Amino acid sequence: MAISQRVNEHPRVPIGRISLHLQTSLYRKKGGLIEKVREYLKIGETKNVFNVADDFIEIQDGYFIKRVEEPQYTITFGDIIVKGNNVKACSKNGIILRTLKPGIKLKVVSFLSTSSGFTVYGINGNEFVSSDEDIQYVSGKFEFYADANVMVNGQTRKFRKGDILQYQVIEGNSILLLDDIWLDISSLNGTLHGC
Known part of the structure; x- marks a missing residue:
């Protein structure tokens, strides 16, 4: 697309x-x-x-x-990236099963929004990580189909055909990149992929 x-x-x-x-x-x-x-x-x-x-x-x-x-x-349904040193993986009942190492990326196989406003990400059938932990959620990727010069925060960034940007959220024609910068993709030649 x-x-x-x-x-x-x-x-x-x-x-x-x-x-x-x-x-x-x-x-x-x-x-x-x-x-x-x-x-x-x-x-x-x-x-x-x-x-x-x-x-x-x-x-x-x-x-x-x-x-x-x-x-x-x-x-x-995306990935989570462990950022902090004390991120816990818990059971469905909230029992701590293990501490996750910073920098690892885990596939999300299920998720649930709680009434308290947090999201609980299932990383397998038995382990869950809460969004209130020091993690970053990646919901998808944007792949460039052609070279492009893009204005990001007032500066021109060059992208090559095949470059991929991971994003957290998409709203309309804009994606929120992992560094919390919004990028308008409406005029870019590329495609969105799930993680």
């Missing part, structure tokens, strides 16, 4: 990535119905996820896959 679009349009944002552990049939929407097509996804392929609903998972390029047994695939 190229992001060179009019300012009033919003880019389609992936919510995560799916990795396949078995060969998987593909489906397309035709006339409001989802029908099987001849193409397949191969073992090890990874695709952007746009929606998980009912019996299907919507992936990139207008395809769907059927939600089946969990061992067939793994869906991730």
Whole structure:
């Protein structure tokens, strides 16, 4: 998906990535119905996820896959990067299981917003990290499809085709980079990826 679009349009944002552990049939929407097509996804392929609903998972390029047994695939919803020295991974009951090392990046396999305003990130089926810990959440990546000179905080930054910027949040046509700088991507030639 190229992001060179009019300012009033919003880019389609992936919510995560799916990795396949078995060969998987593909489906397309035709006339409001989802029908099987001849193409397949191969073992090890990874695709952007746009929606998980009912019996299907919507992936990139207008395809769907059927939600089946969990061992067939793994869906991730971004990464967390451990920043501090005392970040704890806890059980569902809040029991501290281990202290995480600064600098490690962990895939988020689930998340839950709490009534107190925090988000709890599942890093596997048994361990969870709260957003009130010293971590940084990465929700996706922007990949440049062409060289670009971009104004960031009043200075020109040069990017090359293939460069990738990680972002925390997307609002409209702007992404919040990991260094807390907003970047308008409406005139850039590139694509958004989930983590």
